[in-house]
Amino acid sequence: MRLRPRPVCKNGQRSSSTLATRVELGRLSRRLVFTEQRRRRGEGKGGVTTSGTATAGVAEEAGCRWEGADPTGLAGSSGVAVGFSSPGGASGGGRGWGRRRSVDDDEWRAVVVSRRKPTTATTNRNTQSPAKKMSQKPTSNGNGVVTNRQQQHQQPQQRLTLNPNTDHNPDSYDDVHNLDFSPLLFSSLERYLPDTMLNSSRDNKFHFMRDILTRYSPEGERFRLQKHKEYRQKIISNYKPLFKGLYTMHAVNFFSSSFLKAIKDNSEESFRSIISEPVPGVYSFQMLQPSFCDMLMSEVEHFERWVHETRWRIMRPSTMNKYGVVLDDFGMESMLDKLMDDYIRPMSKILFPEVGGLTLDSHHGFIVEYGLDRDVDLGLHVDDAEVTLNVCLGKQFEGGELYFRGIRCDNHVNTDTLPEEIVDYKHIPGQAILHRGRHRHGARATTSGNRLNLLLWCRSSVFRELKKYQKEFSSWCGECRREKKERQRLSVNATKQELMRRDGISAS
Numbered sequence: 001m002r003l004r005p006r007p008v009c010k011n012g013q014r015s016s017s018t019l020a021t022r023v024e025l026g027r028l029s030r031r032l033v034f035t036e037q038r039r040r041r042g043e044g045k046g047g048v049t050t051s052g053t054a055t056a057g058v059a060e061e062a063g064c065r066w067e068g069a070d071p072t073g074l075a076g077s078s079g080v081a082v083g084f085s086s087p088g089g090a091s092g093g094g095r096g097w098g099r100r101r102s103v104d105d106d107e108w109r110a111v112v113v114s115r116r117k118p119t120t121a122t123t124n125r126n127t128q129s130p131a132k133k134m135s136q137k138p139t140s141n142g143n144g145v146v147t148n149r150q151q152q153h154q155q156p157q158q159r160l161t162l163n164p165n166t167d168h169n170p171d172s173y174d175d176v177h178n179l180d181f182s183p184l185l186f187s188s189l190e191r192y193l194p195d196t197m198l199n200s201s202r203d204n205k206f207h208f209m210r211d212i213l214t215r216y217s218p219e220g221e222r223f224r225l226q227k228h229k230e231y232r233q234k235i236i237s238n239y240k241p242l243f244k245g246l247y248t249m250h251a252v253n254f255f256s257s258s259f260l261k262a263i264k265d266n267s268e269e270s271f272r273s274i275i276s277e278p279v280p281g282v283y284s285f286q287m288l289q290p291s292f293c294d295m296l297m298s299e300v301e302h303f304e305r306w307v308h309e310t311r312w313r314i315m316r317p318s319t320m321n322k323y324g325v326v327l328d329d330f331g332m333e334s335m336l337d338k339l340m341d342d343y344i345r346p347m348s349k350i351l352f353p354e355v356g357g358l359t360l361d362s363h364h365g366f367i368v369e370y371g372l373d374r375d376v377d378l379g380l381h382v383d384d385a386e387v388t389l390n391v392c393l394g395k396q397f398e399g400g401e402l403y404f405r406g407i408r409c410d411n412h413v414n415t416d417t418l419p420e421e422i423v424d425y426k427h428i429p430g431q432a433i434l435h436r437g438r439h440r441h442g443a444r445a446t447t448s449g450n451r452l453n454l455l456l457w458c459r460s461s462v463f464r465e466l467k468k469y470q471k472e473f474s475s476w477c478g479e480c481r482r483e484k485k486e487r488q489r490l491s492v493n494a495t496k497q498e499l500m501r502r503d504g505i506s507a508s
Ligand SMILES: O=C(O)CCC(=O)C(=O)O
Pocket: 368, 378, 383, 390, 402, 441, 442, 443, 453, 455
């Protein structure tokens, strides 16, 4: 009857330009600089430990869920989960949670599986990312001598300064894809560059900072990230999409007009005008056009056929899914990034501000497939996400209802469910739901036909970083709120008793 925390995965970082993010990244940069100073003084364990904390804070985490063979060859010898905790004690425990095979709703059995995802591998098939270009192309050093950039960027002393240069206006790295670290972290770190570097080219600064940051990311983790990146790139360069139009965002072809209008209006009122709340904290709205749903399902079928014919070994969305595919792995990552940035974040900002709804900056996008000849059901679990988008694509099916069991923080994920928290939701093709990842849920058996759903787990690295410092109480956790109320009740009672006792004393 217990869920165990699932260590989380790392992924590339998407930027968000909120003030909170900037402040937070500023703080992380300072921590990184401090650690760098300690490392130079020979204190601590050579950067790995604390650096992990600094970079882990801004690195996104992905719930890469595996089934069966591990195509990257990185799985533990048992073939089961390889758990990762972020270095520096910033363990992922409780951020992502085990998934789940359950016989009935009340059975909480978690399978702890996790895999680090690669960092933002770009999915653009034709263009090489600026980061890649930066790292590969030999360039002129300005004296007409062509040098290898790697050498060019190797500075005799790779040091950051202790105090930031607050007058310096940092460059933006938002357009540099394929980064292992957040573009914001680079902007933030720029103020700590030595004076000689401050006015150097963006390319130079980028390499200088990346070399420093890389020292803080453990080698094993970098290896895993690299392997996953290669895995993704291999698929993308071999698989020929059926519908190319699905791989870039074409909003008018994808979304229903009511959804488009609400997003365009971009106000609380416009969002509330299209949503209903079938379960408290779960928002439902018409989202996808039937033609888009059909195309996406055909694309998935086409991909699965290609996998079968080529005997390609792919990663399933999770250990609990024998079927289903990770859309990010075969070219849809940038389209889904856009879906999160331009459509889901604006809504989450209004609906889920307290769990990082306004700073969502990375995602894990996949398709789940249910039916008697596919996965049948899904046990009770929480997602490795701050906000989850779940859209039913079709086809015809019976069963497959979602059941919800209340929102819980890490500390309370296994606590009892109150009667009012027990609510079911029936999927309708084209219809989306948006809920907190920490809203405990599962799916009942699909008893006939096939059900395919699009899932987008959206994450906020800022929220995750901040959460580390706020372990005591989560305003959004049902159990935390109950405990707080109980504490207040006890305190009021104690005060009353004390007053009565004093009254009694003075009366005698
Ligand atoms: O089957 C569904 O609709 C829910 C899937 C889900 O919760 C998940 O994959 O995390």
